Amino acid sequence: MAKKLDHIKLSRIGRHPVQLPAGVTATVSADQVVTVKGPKG
16 A cells, blocks of 8 residues: 655755855756765765
């Protein structure tokens, strides 16, 4: 039996901005792929 998903509350953490450390850059491409680059890789 499948569960109904209409009663599940999702986290809102994805709506908050993320602070990046110095030297780290993040880009979002047109097809919504996130790329993060920094001193460790």
